[in-house]
Amino acid sequence: MPSPPLKRLLIVDDERDLVRPLALRLAASGLYDVSVAYDGAAGLASALRLRPDIALIDLAMPGFDGWRLCERLREDPRTRDTKVIIMTAWLSPDLGRRAKAEGVARLLLKPFEEAALLDALEACQIAPQPL
Amino acid sequence: MEQRVRVLLIEDDPDYTMLMNVFIDEACGENVKYVLETTVSLQGGLDLLSRQEYDIVLLDLMLPDSRGLDTLIKVRAKAPSLPVVVLTNLDQDAAGLDAIGHGAQDFLSKSKLDSGRLRHAIGFALARDRVHRQMERLVEGAPDGMVIVDRARMVRYANAAALALFGRKREQFVGRLFDYELTPGQPVIVKLPGREDEEVSAEIRAGELEWKGYPAWVVAIRDVSDLKKLEQVRAEVRERRHTDKLKDELLSTVSHELRTPLSVVKAVIGTLRDHLAGPLTADQNDMILTADRHISRLTRLLNNFLDLTRLESRRARINRQPLDPLALIEDVCQGVRMASRGRRVTLRLDLPKTLPSVRVDPDMIAQVLGNLLDNALRYARGRVTVRAEATEEEVEISVTDDGPGIPVERIGELFDKFVQLDRARGGEGYKGTGLGLAISREIMTLNGGRIWAGNAPSRGACFRFTLPLTSRTAPPPREDTPHAQPAA
Numbered sequence: 001m002p003s004p005p006l007k008r009l010l011i012v013d014d015e016r017d018l019v020r021p022l023a024l025r026l027a028a029s030g031l032y033d034v035s036v037a038y039d040g041a042a043g044l045a046s047a048l049r050l051r052p053d054i055a056l057i058d059l060a061m062p063g064f065d066g067w068r069l070c071e072r073l074r075e076d077p078r079t080r081d082t083k084v085i086i087m088t089a090w091l092s093p094d095l096g097r098r099a100k101a102e103g104v105a106r107l108l109l110k111p112f113e114e115a116a117l118l119d120a121l122e123a124c125q126i127a128p129q130p131l
Numbered sequence: 132m133e134q135r136v137r138v139l140l141i142e143d144d145p146d147y148t149m150l151m152n153v154f155i156d157e158a159c160g161e162n163v164k165y166v167l168e169t170t171v172s173l174q175g176g177l178d179l180l181s182r183q184e185y186d187i188v189l190l191d192l193m194l195p196d197s198r199g200l201d202t203l204i205k206v207r208a209k210a211p212s213l214p215v216v217v218l219t220n221l222d223q224d225a226a227g228l229d230a231i232g233h234g235a236q237d238f239l240s241k242s243k244l245d246s247g248r249l250r251h252a253i254g255f256a257l258a259r260d261r262v263h264r265q266m267e268r269l270v271e272g273a274p275d276g277m278v279i280v281d282r283a284r285m286v287r288y289a290n291a292a293a294l295a296l297f298g299r300k301r302e303q304f305v306g307r308l309f310d311y312e313l314t315p316g317q318p319v320i321v322k323l324p325g326r327e328d329e330e331v332s333a334e335i336r337a338g339e340l341e342w343k344g345y346p347a348w349v350v351a352i353r354d355v356s357d358l359k360k361l362e363q364v365r366a367e368v369r370e371r372r373h374t375d376k377l378k379d380e381l382l383s384t385v386s387h388e389l390r391t392p393l394s395v396v397k398a399v400i401g402t403l404r405d406h407l408a409g410p411l412t413a414d415q416n417d418m419i420l421t422a423d424r425h426i427s428r429l430t431r432l433l434n435n436f437l438d439l440t441r442l443e444s445r446r447a448r449i450n451r452q453p454l455d456p457l458a459l460i461e462d463v464c465q466g467v468r469m470a471s472r473g474r475r476v477t478l479r480l481d482l483p484k485t486l487p488s489v490r491v492d493p494d495m496i497a498q499v500l501g502n503l504l505d506n507a508l509r510y511a512r513g514r515v516t517v518r519a520e521a522t523e524e525e526v527e528i529s530v531t532d533d534g535p536g537i538p539v540e541r542i543g544e545l546f547d548k549f550v551q552l553d554r555a556r557g558g559e560g561y562k563g564t565g566l567g568l569a570i571s572r573e574i575m576t577l578n579g580g581r582i583w584a585g586n587a588p589s590r591g592a593c594f595r596f597t598l599p600l601t602s603r604t605a606p607p608p609r610e611d612t613p614h615a616q617p618a619a
Contacts, residue, residue, distance in 0.1 A: 015391060021398035021407075028407045060387070089390030090383070091437070093448065111394035111430050114401050 006033040007125065008050055012043030012069060013058035013087065018110075022056070025114065026121075040064025044072050047079050054124050055079075059088040070102045083124040087112070133164055136253065137184065140169040141176035141206070142191045142218065147241060151189070157246035158253075165253070173197040173205060180210045187256055188215045189239075192226070199226075200233055207234045214260035216252055232344025236260055276333075276352030279342050280309040287342060296323055296333060296352055313337040313348050320355065332359040375444055386437055393433070397426045428564070435566035438498075439548070442573035449495065449577050453488045453601040456526045460517060463500045467508070476511045478504070481518045489526050489598035491578045496598065499574050499582070502567040503530040503594045510534030510592065525580065525597040532593075536586040545584050546572040571596070579604065 009032040013019050019036050027034045035050055037043040041064045047055060055073065059066035066086060073079040086099055089110040099107050106120035138155065142148050148169050155167045168183075170176050173196045176188070188210070192202045206215060217230040217238040227238025236256035239248065270277050276293030280286055286309045289297075294304055312319050315337050323331040332355050340349045402408050404419045411419065441447045460482065468478055500517075507515040511532035519528045537545065544550050549565040568582075575582040575596055582596040 015395060017395045018391075018398055021395075021402040024402055024407050025398075025405070087394075089387045089394065091386065092383070110390045111397040111426070114405075 007031060007054060008033050008035070008052040009054045009056065009121075010035045010037065010043065010047055010050060010052040010082075011056045012037045012040065012046075012061075012066070013056075014038050014061045015058065022117075032121075040066065040069045043069050047073055047082065048076060051078050052082050054083045054085065054121060056085050056087060059086060060090060067098070067102065070104065074103055085120050085124065134162060136163060136165050136257070137186045138165055138167045138189060138253065139176065139179060139185045139187070140167055140189045141171075141173065141194065142169065142189070143171045143194050144191070145171075147191075150244070151249075154244065154246040154249045158250035160250075163250075163254075171195070173202055176206065177209050180206070180213070185210075185213060187253055187260075188213055189218060190215050190235075191218045192230070193220075200229060203230050203233055203235055212264070214256045216256045229344070234343060236263075276350075278309065278350040278352065279340075280313065280337075280348040280350055281342065282346055282348075284309050287347065293352055296331060296354060298323075309350070311335055311350075313350065315339055315348075320359075330356075332356045375446075378440075379444070379446065382437065382440055386433065389433055393426065393430060397423075397430070400426060432564045432566070435564045435570060439566050439570050439573065442570060442577065445577075447495075447577065449492045451490050451492050451578065451604075453490055454493050454496075456486045456489050456519060456528065456598060457482060459493060459496060460500065460519060460528065463497050463504065464517060467501065467504045471508055474508065475513065476508050477514050478508070479514060479516045481516055483520065486519060486526050487521050488601040490601040490604045491580070491598050492574075495574045495578060499571040499596060500528065500530070502571050503596075506530075506567065506594070507532040507534075507592070512591075521600075524603050525599050527595055527597045529593055529595040531587045531591055533587075533589070533591040536590055537584060537592045539586070542584055546582070 009026060011019050011022055011026075011034065013022075016038055019038070023034045023036055026032045032054075035046055035052070037046045040061050043055075043057065044064070046052075047069075055069075057066045057069055066088070070084055070086075073082055073084065083105045084103070085106045085108060086104050087108045087110055088095070091109060095107065105124050108116060108120060140148065140151055142151065148171075151169075152167060155165045159165055168179065168185075170179055171194075173194045176190075179185075180188075188206060190203060190206055192199055194202055197205060203215065203217060206213075214236040215230075215234065217227055217235045218241050219227045219230075219238050220241055223240070224238075227235075227240075230238055236259050237252050239252050271290045273290055274292055276296045277288075277290045278286055278293045279288040286305050286307055289301065289304050294301060297304060311321055313335070318334050318336045320332055320334055323333050334353045334355045336351045336353075337348045338351075340347060342349075400419060400423050403411065404416075404423055438447075460480070464478055464480060471478070504515065504517070507530050511534050514533050516531045517528070518531070519526060521527075546568045548569045550568070551565045568584075572582055579599040580597045582594070584592065584594045587593040
């Protein structure tokens with residue numbers, strides 16, 4: 001039986017030490033074709049080229065931050081349908097509201113359990129609606 | 132009704148005294164009767180003034196035993212409140228005006244005197260004296276302190292309020308040096324040492340005026356201690372707000388700075404634990420599991436610490452809404468059951484069929500019940516029971532375990548921060564943060580409920596908390612922001 005096609009997944013986080021184990025885990029699951037980028041601009045370039053199904057994006061990145069990346073992904077027809085999961089260590093009061101406004105599918109507060117990550121990824125593939 | 136005016140004439144010229152007797156008699160009318168007494172020297176006058184009462188003094192300044200203004204000053208010193216009309220010789224208007232500057236009510240030129248002028252002068256002096264006294268009473272009774280200070284900075288007059296403010300008697304104050312800065316138009320705040328118990332903050336304002344013919348200061352003194360205290364409290368509140376803001380910012384930053392490396396360590400350990408980076412020996416596996424548990428503990432501690440800080444600073448967003456307590460209890464218990472699968476503890480629900488609606492923040496109350504169940508499952512031998520019942524005002528929920536119970540002497544400190552009781556059967560490698568009950572108590576306070584602990588009659592610990600009924604609470608002000616609850 002042929003295996004289902006891999007989902008294209010892009011991780012964008014300036015914290016390389018976090019990107020590596022995440023990429024390792026997700027690639028090892030056999031479900032994702034994982035690409036990585038270490039800042040917002042590189043993330044946007046990769047996203048426009050690869051058209052990922054899911055983007056796992058950190059918020060606080062120097063210069064081109066996660067929110068800006070979200071906006072640009074929404075604006076471009078090539079990435080408009082990419083599901084976005086935000087990972088952040090900043091728990092700000094308006095986080096939920098803003099995420100909703102930006103059409104973010106899920107929020108992950110760092111540090112998060114693997115189960116929470118897998119849960120979020122699964123939700124992106126099942127639920128067509130954002131938050 | 133007839134008015135009787137007692138006049139003392141101090142005059143050494145016998146001819147003039149006789150003339151004055153005549154004028155006085157003529158001056159008497161239907162309504163006013165003047166009674167004249169005379170003496171020929173200052174000393175005689177002073178003696179009479181100390182023995183008898185008069186309404187007015189007619190005073191010749193040139194007497195055998197005293198000459199000039201000095202005569203007036205001595206009479207005024209003897210009888211400060213008695214009006215004095217000075218008798219002057221021809222063309223001595225300047226001397227007469229000078230006398231008025233020193234407290235005389237009026238002056239009369241001897242050469243122009245007749246009964247009409249005399250009557251007029253006496254009446255005028257008495258009337259002026261009445262007005263003068265009224266003004267004095269006004270100043271004396273003013274609620275602010277009023278002080279007259281001469282150019283040599285000596286206090287010449289002080290009203291009752293001033294004496295009270297400085298805490299001195301009149302004789303300890305009037306005639307002494309006024310040792311405070313005086314700048315017209317520029318109020319200064321000074322500390323008055325006056326009262327025994329506390330310092331008085333007073334505002335001193337100075338104005339210029341002429342006092343008895345000489346330039347002087349009129350000084351108004353107002354007690355501003357209360358105002359000062361208010362200002363101080365305001366400043367403290369501002370400072371406190373500023374500190375709270377800094378604290379929040381600091382916490383937010385620290386939290387972010389801690390979360391980032393924590394997330395890296397957690398992800399790396401997870402990779403090793405799940406053998407994604409290659410197989411592990413049994414010992415390595417064991418070590419990694421230990422590290423993983425402690426990373427989780429550190430994360431809980433950080434989250435609890437932030438929760439508690441936010442709750443204590445009353446900055447937590449609270450979203451109270453009508454809620455079915457049964458649904459909440461069942462939800463939380465189901466989650467706990469799933470998490471504690473494989474443990475030999477049974478979670479039993481002993482609930483009525485229905486419970487009235489309560490008005491609380493659902494996430495917060497779920498956290499409280501979760502905390503209590505978590506504790507109970509750690510200490511229970513075999514069973515944890517959740518009960519609920521409604522009274523007229525609230526729903527009371529209890530969580531009881533069958534563990535060793537709480538040492539009675541430590542029940543009081545249970546809800547303090549970082550308190551962990553070493554109850555005999557703590558659980559299997561899991562360590563609490565010592566903040567769960569402190570958080571629960573803050574949450575209950577915010578939600579209008581109570582929480583307390585005791586021991587069950589059989590054995591084990593029993594924690595209870597109450598939720599206010601929707602029907603007993605006023606609807607809260609509308610929340611304009613939704614409750615942000617990121618997946619964590």
